Amino acid sequence: MERITDDLHKRVRKTKRTSNHWGRVNMSKRLGAIHPIQLFFLTYMMQTSVAIFILPRSISEAFGTNSWIMLIVLSGIVMVNIFLFQLVYKKGDGMSVFEIMNVTLPRMITFPLYIVFAVSWSISASLILKEYIYIIQLVAFPTTSFLYLLGVLIIVVLFFMQYPIYKMIRAAGVLFGLASVTILLTVFIWPDFSFDRLTPFIFKGTNVSFDWLTIIDQYRPFLGFELCLFLFPYVTKDSHLFRSFYLGNAFTTFIYVYTVVLCLGFYSFDQLQHIIYPTLHFFSFIEFPFLIRIENLVYSIFLVKALVTAVFYYWISKQAIQQMIKRESKFWLPLCIIAFSVFITYPFTTKQELELSLRFAGRFQSVLIFVLPLLLLLLLYIQKKVRK
Numbered sequence: 001m002e003r004i005t006d007d008l009h010k011r012v013r014k015t016k017r018t019s020n021h022w023g024r025v026n027m028s029k030r031l032g033a034i035h036p037i038q039l040f041f042l043t044y045m046m047q048t049s050v051a052i053f054i055l056p057r058s059i060s061e062a063f064g065t066n067s068w069i070m071l072i073v074l075s076g077i078v079m080v081n082i083f084l085f086q087l088v089y090k091k092g093d094g095m096s097v098f099e100i101m102n103v104t105l106p107r108m109i110t111f112p113l114y115i116v117f118a119v120s121w122s123i124s125a126s127l128i129l130k131e132y133i134y135i136i137q138l139v140a141f142p143t144t145s146f147l148y149l150l151g152v153l154i155i156v157v158l159f160f161m162q163y164p165i166y167k168m169i170r171a172a173g174v175l176f177g178l179a180s181v182t183i184l185l186t187v188f189i190w191p192d193f194s195f196d197r198l199t200p201f202i203f204k205g206t207n208v209s210f211d212w213l214t215i216i217d218q219y220r221p222f223l224g225f226e227l228c229l230f231l232f233p234y235v236t237k238d239s240h241l242f243r244s245f246y247l248g249n250a251f252t253t254f255i256y257v258y259t260v261v262l263c264l265g266f267y268s269f270d271q272l273q274h275i276i277y278p279t280l281h282f283f284s285f286i287e288f289p290f291l292i293r294i295e296n297l298v299y300s301i302f303l304v305k306a307l308v309t310a311v312f313y314y315w316i317s318k319q320a321i322q323q324m325i326k327r328e329s330k331f332w333l334p335l336c337i338i339a340f341s342v343f344i345t346y347p348f349t350t351k352q353e354l355e356l357s358l359r360f361a362g363r364f365q366s367v368l369i370f371v372l373p374l375l376l377l378l379l380l381y382i383q384k385k386v387r388k
Helices: 002-025 036-047 055-063 068-091 097-104 107-139 146-160 165-179 181-192 212-222 225-230 241-267 278-285 294-325 332-344 351-387
Strands: none
Touching: 036 165, 036 225, 036 241, 036 294, 055 068, 055 212, 055 241, 055 278, 068 212, 068 225, 068 241, 068 351, 097 107, 097 294, 097 351, 107 146, 107 294, 107 332, 107 351, 146 294, 146 332, 165 181, 165 294, 181 241, 181 278, 181 294, 212 241, 212 351, 225 241, 225 294, 225 351, 241 278, 278 294, 294 332
16 A cells, blocks of 8 residues: 555656646647637537437427427536536646546556547547438438448548647638538528417426436537547637637527527427427428528538537547557557447447437446546545645
8 A cells, every 4th residue: 555655656746847848748739829719619519410400309308398498407517517627627737637647547547447538439429420421311312322421421530630639620610610501591490480389388298207317318419518628738728718618508508499499489399209300301491592402501511510529529539549559640540449439330320229329328428527527636636635
């Protein structure tokens, strides 16, 4: 026991001497000068992936009438989660997640944890890409090979990951401008919106049991904000990391509530529960003289959201693996991670299989991002006690 304690003392003292060096080493990465507005855009792009296609139906099935109220509650939980990340940043003086764990925990514990990180986020990325492919096959390319479409997306993801993190974030900000077109298109749905289809009853008309698993399942559309936990070494105080993520989550919540209310006033509550992709479906009622099937444009635009989420999830996995192999690889390591995730998720191809696997992946990830900052705060507390 004394030997373990002495070893911990040495590691903590070493970290105390090299903490400033850590900041200098990463200053070249920070020179990318990530702007707060870019982080705001990134938060929205990470959260509003393809899950928004089924959100109005799933939230209505889970909580019944006026289920949009639960979106505000879930958003409040997200704010608490981000606040825990902020505490880690403040208590750790900007140290990265991996540095905090490497200092306090032995490798026999950190290595399995890093494997869990890499597997969890890489599988989620692969499932998101496959869910998007299923949708475009259902809508436009039923005869195109699933593997062919997946291969094309993987090439784009690999190309995206060749750039430094600050350039990836800037690219996500640019793609936000394209994705925002879908928000503007909803204006053409307003003439068909009717308040008569809404109801004053709250949380009625659902057959799903109200429990913690139901809440966690509906927490999944908000996932993506956990990226800020891994951006500590790449931002400065001028980036206002947490303020950007708070505002980004608030904007995402507004879009979610707006979308659900719009669907409730367009379909009615009973109809909404029988439409697979209600958000995508109501775009089919919009017609322009120069473009008949507007939903083709919409799901094409949503490709950028799916790609941004998948790219940064794979990036988190790459960061975790690099803590173990200590080698920089811009191409082969991401390729191996992507190939592994595709192999693991290969059996999941049908709608039911994808929804079930995404549900379990979302549950695990939701619990993980709550437990992880608590673990980091505990490790920082231990470090502080040892230094005294």
